[in-house]
Amino acid sequence: AGFLCREVSEEWKGWMQILFIAYHYYRARFIYNEIRVFVSSYVWMTGFGNFLYFDKKKDFSLTRVVSMVIRINWFPVILGMTVLSIEMFGFGRTVESPGTKSNPVSDENMNTFAYLFKTTFELYYVVPLHTLGFFATWLCCWVACKAEVQCGLSFVKSRIFGMKVCLLLHVLFFETGMNDAVILHGMNSYEISFRFVCDKYSCWQGIVCGFLMEYCQSHLETETRDDLYRQFHSKAPLMAFGGISTMVAWYV
Numbered sequence: 001a002g003f004l005c006r007e008v009s010e011e012w013k014g015w016m017q018i019l020f021i022a023y024h025y026y027r028a029r030f031i032y033n034e035i036r037v038f039v040s041s042y043v044w045m046t047g048f049g050n051f052l053y054f055d056k057k058k059d060f061s062l063t064r065v066v067s068m069v070i071r072i073n074w075f076p077v078i079l080g081m082t083v084l085s086i087e088m089f090g091f092g093r094t095v096e097s098p099g100t101k102s103n104p105v106s107d108e109n110m111n112t113f114a115y116l117f118k119t120t121f122e123l124y125y126v127v128p129l130h131t132l133g134f135f136a137t138w139l140c141c142w143v144a145c146k147a148e149v150q151c152g153l154s155f156v157k158s159r160i161f162g163m164k165v166c167l168l169l170h171v172l173f174f175e176t177g178m179n180d181a182v183i184l185h186g187m188n189s190y191e192i193s194f195r196f197v198c199d200k201y202s203c204w205q206g207i208v209c210g211f212l213m214e215y216c217q218s219h220l221e222t223e224t225r226d227d228l229y230r231q232f233h234s235k236a237p238l239m240a241f242g243g244i245s246t247m248v249a250w251y252v
Contacts, residue, residue: 004048004213009045009048012041012045013042013045016042019034019038023035036198040198040199041202042126043133043202043203043206044206046133046206047133047137047204047205048206048207048209049206050133050138051137051211052210055144055210055211058141060142065138068134072134073127128192129196136169136203136204137206139169140163140166141162143162143165144158144161160211163211166204170200170201174197174201179193179200
């Protein structure tokens with residue numbers, strides 16, 4: 001297992017998913033800030049993991065794109081079809097009996113479908129957010145590979161060029177009002193627009209970290225364990241000070 005390998009990132013995502021469910025189920029608003037960090041970390045991992053895959057495999061085929069879009073969006077699509085089917089056939093609604101008040105069709109139906117009817121699709125904003133992050137990473141790596149192969153740029157320069165193009169598109173979308181035009185007005189959803197803006201550069205930061213990943217791995221492979229221990233021991237006070245300062249600034 002290497003540094004930040006897939007097994008580690010999958011465990012990271014699993015623990016975050018447990019906290020997401022607990023946060024929404026128990027309405028634990030006192031950990032809202034932590035949940036926002038976890039959501040941003042999830043989007044960061046979209047750029048990080050997809051960059052490492054595309055940069056290594058160079059698989060920009062339509063098959064890969066379609067498979068990823070289906071993997072990300074299939075559950076919300078099925079959920080939407082389920083809700084539409086429920087509404088079409090009238091399950092979970094009330095029936096009027098002569099001389100009586102409205103009663104549920106059955107307690108079981110109400111328990112089954114109440115959550116679906118009382119939940120807006122805006123709470124699933126993370127799905128289009130991940131989809132947007134995937135396409136941004138795909139475009140970044142595709143531009144970088146084309147610049148390396150067709151324009152003769154070096155590996156480092158081509159990747160930096162791809163990240164610059166990706167950053168430019170992020171700025172054009174989020175900082176010029178295009179985000180409001182597409183999401184706020186087009187989808188008529190302030191909530192989704194707000195969530196997109198909160199994590200607007202998380203995916204791009206994950207791409208940058210994925211690019212720097214290879215240098216970290218090569219450094220860790222060439223250095224001996226004793227050298228790494230000495231470096232860590234010499235920088236431990238500074239790292240501790242930085243961590244404590246970050247926590248104090250977070251809660252103060």
